[in-house]
Amino acid sequence: MPPLDEKDHFFALSIDLLGVAGLDGYWKRVNPAFEKTLGFTETALLAQPYMEFVHPEDHLATTQVVEKLNRGEPLIYFENRLRCKDGAYKWLAWTCAPAEGLLYAIGRDITERKRIERALRESETGFRLLFANNPHPMWVYDLEMFFAQSLDGFFFMVLDEPVRWDDTVDKEKVLDYVFAHKRMTKINDAMLAQYGGARAVYRPDAE
Numbered sequence: 001m002p003p004l005d006e007k008d009h010f011f012a013l014s015i016d017l018l019g020v021a022g023l024d025g026y027w028k029r030v031n032p033a034f035e036k037t038l039g040f041t042e043t044a045l046l047a048q049p050y051m052e053f054v055h056p057e058d059h060l061a062t063t064q065v066v067e068k069l070n071r072g073e074p075l076i077y078f079e080n081r082l083r084c085k086d087g088a089y090k091w092l093a094w095t096c097a098p099a100e101g102l103l104y105a106i107g108r109d110i111t112e113r114k115r116i117e118r119a120l121r122e123s124e125t126g127f128r129l130l131f132a133n134n135p136h137p138m139w140v141y142d143l144e145m146f147f148a149q150s151l152d153g154f155f156f157m158v159l160d161e162p163v164r165w166d167d168t169v170d171k172e173k174v175l176d177y178v179f180a181h182k183r184m185t186k187i188n189d190a191m192l193a194q195y196g197g198a199r200a201v202y203r204p205d206a207e
Contacts, residue, residue, distance in 0.1 A: 017092065017107035023070055025049040028102065037092075037109050039085030055081035055089050069098050079110065 011018055011031050018031040027046050035041055038053070045053070054062050058080040065078050075096040081089040091114045096105040 017105075017109075019105045019107070021050060021103040021105060023101055023103070025051060025066075037084075037090060038082060053082045055083065057081075065096075066103075069096055069103050072098050074098065 014031055015033055017033045017037060019027050019034065020029045021027050026048075027050055030042050030045050032042075034045055038045075040053075051059065051062065061078075062080050065075060069075055075094060078094045078096075079091060080094070081091055083089055090109055090111045092107040093110045094105055094107045096103055098104075
């Protein structure tokens with residue numbers, strides 16, 4: 001076997017999916033990252049049209065992108081799902097450029113990113129429903145906000161005096177004072193009384 005040149009090393013060792021496809025709809029060459037990501041061997045991937053691996057819901061969008069590539073238009077960014085050998089699907093983000101009758105593609109597995117984005121959307125939806133359907137007044141305290149926003153008015157309320165909130169202030173000492181003197185509790189009680197709310201204690205470890 002002849003020694004690999006620098007381009008072959010890059011092709012073989014890249015963690016991204018690198019592939020060369022023909023205008024006939026078949027892969028002509030794929031790097032090892034394809035098999036690592038999808039589970040199919042290079043032989044299996046080259047034997048079928050690449051559209052056979054695309055998720056049915058992504059067929060139309062993928063076909064439209066391929067048509068633009070065949071007209072010589074480069075692809076900056078595109079997402080679709082490809083079928084794995086075990087039947088699952090993975091999300092891929094693609095960049096592709098046409099040249100001399102071939103399509104040179106770079107794909108990156110973004111399945112985990114998609115999972116996180118979906119979890120965040122579901123979490124946000126859950127909180128929105130919780131706030132929308134709860135008959136009692138609700139509010140949220142974010143202690144990180146203490147260090148990110150101007151709190152002159154807030155600490156005037158809880159300490160009865162202005163506080164210079166910058167790097168010269170012992171922030172931990174100020175917060176210890178607030179909670180030790182139950183100033184937050186007093187503010188909560190006042191708000192509950194004003195809006196007719198009820199106190200509830202959240203215990204995440206409760207059965």
